[in-house]
Amino acid sequence: MIKYFATIWETVTTLLTGMGVTWRHMVAIRRDNVTLQYPEERWPRPERDIGFDHDKYNVIRSRLHVDIDDCIGCLKCERVCPVDCIKIDTVKVLNRGADIPNIRHKGITSFGTKKALVVTRFDIDMTECCYCNLCVYPCPEECIYMTGGPNAEKHDIDYEFSEYDRNDLIYRFAKKVSDEDVTNATTETQEVTD
Amino acid sequence: MGVVQGDQMVLNIGPQHPSTHGVLRLKVVTDGEIVSDITPIIGYLHRCFEKHCENSTYEQVIPYTDRCDYIASMNNNFGYVVAMEELMEIKVPERVEYIRVIMAELNRIASHLLALGTYGLDVGAFTPFLYMFRDRERILDIFELTCGARLLYNYMWVGGVSHDLPVGFVETVYNFLDYFEPKVQEYNDILTFNKIFIERTADVGVLLPEVAISFGVSGPNLRGSGVKWDIRKDEPYSIYERFDFDVPVGQGLVGTMGDCWDRFYVRVLEMIESTKILRQALKDIPANGDVHQALPKKIRPPKGSIYRRTESPRGDLGYYIISDGSPQPYRLKMRSPAFTALSVLNEISRGWMLSDVIAVLGSLDIVLGEIDR
Numbered sequence: 377m378i379k380y381f382a383t384i385w386e387t388v389t390t391l392l393t394g395m396g397v398t399w400r401h402m403v404a405i406r407r408d409n410v411t412l413q414y415p416e417e418r419w420p421r422p423e424r425d426i427g428f429d430h431d432k433y434n435v436i437r438s439r440l441h442v443d444i445d446d447c448i449g450c451l452k453c454e455r456v457c458p459v460d461c462i463k464i465d466t467v468k469v470l471n472r473g474a475d476i477p478n479i480r481h482k483g484i485t486s487f488g489t490k491k492a493l494v495v496t497r498f499d500i501d502m503t504e505c506c507y508c509n510l511c512v513y514p515c516p517e518e519c520i521y522m523t524g525g526p527n528a529e530k531h532d533i534d535y536e537f538s539e540y541d542r543n544d545l546i547y548r549f550a551k552k553v554s555d556e557d558v559t560n561a562t563t564e565t566q567e568v569t570d
Numbered sequence: 571m572g573v574v575q576g577d578q579m580v581l582n583i584g585p586q587h588p589s590t591h592g593v594l595r596l597k598v599v600t601d602g603e604i605v606s607d608i609t610p611i612i613g614y615l616h617r618c619f620e621k622h623c624e625n626s627t628y629e630q631v632i633p634y635t636d637r638c639d640y641i642a643s644m645n646n647n648f649g650y651v652v653a654m655e656e657l658m659e660i661k662v663p664e665r666v667e668y669i670r671v672i673m674a675e676l677n678r679i680a681s682h683l684l685a686l687g688t689y690g691l692d693v694g695a696f697t698p699f700l701y702m703f704r705d706r707e708r709i710l711d712i713f714e715l716t717c718g719a720r721l722l723y724n725y726m727w728v729g730g731v732s733h734d735l736p737v738g739f740v741e742t743v744y745n746f747l748d749y750f751e752p753k754v755q756e757y758n759d760i761l762t763f764n765k766i767f768i769e770r771t772a773d774v775g776v777l778l779p780e781v782a783i784s785f786g787v788s789g790p791n792l793r794g795s796g797v798k799w800d801i802r803k804d805e806p807y808s809i810y811e812r813f814d815f816d817v818p819v820g821q822g823l824v825g826t827m828g829d830c831w832d833r834f835y836v837r838v839l840e841m842i843e844s845t846k847i848l849r850q851a852l853k854d855i856p857a858n859g860d861v862h863q864a865l866p867k868k869i870r871p872p873k874g875s876i877y878r879r880t881e882s883p884r885g886d887l888g889y890y891i892i893s894d895g896s897p898q899p900y901r902l903k904m905r906s907p908a909f910t911a912l913s914v915l916n917e918i919s920r921g922w923m924l925s926d927v928i929a930v931l932g933s934l935d936i937v938l939g940e941i942d943r
Binding site for chain 2: 394507510
């Protein structure tokens with residue numbers, strides 16, 4: 377009989393202790409509120425000043441972007457990708473480092489490298505991407521990067537990129553030119569030299 | 571499963587069931603309300619971890635280890651890089667070791683918060699779940715500040731870490747610890763010592779120490795049964811021998827030793843021990859240092875094999891790596907603690923009511939990503 381009442385007493389006291397915790401939260405709800413009304417308000421983006429050389433590091437992982445004018449087609453990012461979501465096709469140019477205006481090809485990257493290849497296809501399937509950031513490190517021209525953060529000058533952060541069609545999530549970074557134009561542009565010079 | 575008698579019924583729990591913590595299917599033979607046999611059916615999350623590793627390079631394996639135990643990715647990375655560094659005989663800088671320990675312990679707290687919160691949810695307490703997730707969110711913010719990802723980090727590399735700590739990181743973690751330590755008392759008030767919760771979990775699903783050892787159960791589940799076994803203490807890896815912390819074990823405070831409540835309480839105490847380690851590590855961490863200093867140019871381990879185990883929040887996480895001298899592993903096996911924890915479920919929940927099976931399953935804190943791999 378004593379045990380019966382002891383149990384009831386214990387239940388009531390521990391319940392009241394627990395409810396005290398929730399009560400304190402209810403009183404301080406304005407101060408401690410953590411709920412965010414998402415579409416109207418957003419979390420502040422992480423600080424851009426992270427204290428080290430921004431050229432070397434990339435701390436935001438939102439989505440991949442490629443500055444295609446700087447890409448030399450070395451395929452390093454394609455090889456390192458664990459899920460094979462990057463697909464690159466290249467065609468060799470004969471005049472290394474020359475601009476080809478027909479297909480809007482730039483011959484020299486912003487790092488000063490003379491390009492030997494035309495990148496005809498640079499597709500990233502963001503549905504497959506696992507955001508591991510491994511492709512960013514080996515790039516010799518630093519042209520593939522996650523948007524925002526240290527790269528905010530190059531590209532704004534953008535983490536809301538849902539689409540209605542799955543195919544819209546395959547990002548095609550290469551210049552939109554026909555195969556014919558590429559073949560003409562890369563063999564034209566050859567005819568001249570022959 | 572054996573023969574089902576006339577008065578018995580076979581019941582399916584899962585694969586889509588909120589209490590199975592993932593896609594786990596339990597085939598339960600019940601006699602009325604009493605459970606007489608449980609067969610866990612796994613494999614719904616199988617992603618060919620081992621076969622995939624044989625076809626990818628050593629650095630490409632690290633994002634995959636993230637996805638095994640997705641609640642504690644840092645600890646999974648940690649186990650892999652510790653094994654790889656021993657195989658390749660790399661000595662990593664002091665600062666990297668401290669960063670790794672800080673990250674692993676923060677992730678241990680985050681993982682235990684999730685385990686405790688969802689366990690409360692399983693037995694019907696909703697509010698603690700929200701409080702614990704609120705605090706877990708702060709840890710994830712710290713991770714995001716450091717490496718840009720909130721859940722799957724790919725942070726620890728063979729020979730270093732991917733990013734150095736951001737400016738003001740140490741203060742941020744100190745602030746978090748100052749905020750977090752009083753909260754543990756709050757969890758105890760609202761859930762751990764609540765009489766209803768105790769009635770629900772004490773004396774239920776008692777895991778005897780002998781049974782636990784013979785099944786190979788490790789981590790908080792084993793310590794809940796009173797066995798003092800922690801790899802961080804008993805086989806120290808990295809720099810864990812420098813830190814002063816206790817290994818909490820279950821004592822049967824409110825019931826029998828090794829019951830669900832003990833397993834729960836051991837996790838609460840472990841969070842406190844983790845904050846102790848964090849404070850020591852933050853005090854001693856070298857202020858400067860290149861975290862990329864020891865990164866190998868190419869990861870090509872010599873011929874040979876290694877088995878190294880580390881203490882993940884779920885227990886004894888081991889990696890067995892066979893190298894044939896090429897950039898890809900010849901074989902890579904992962905020994906997952908959650909798998910052994912699930913194997914003991916049938917043993918300890920037989921004879922209990924159906925609703926107690928959910929309580930036992932939740933107290934084992936399994937992650938299906940790690941079981942199926």
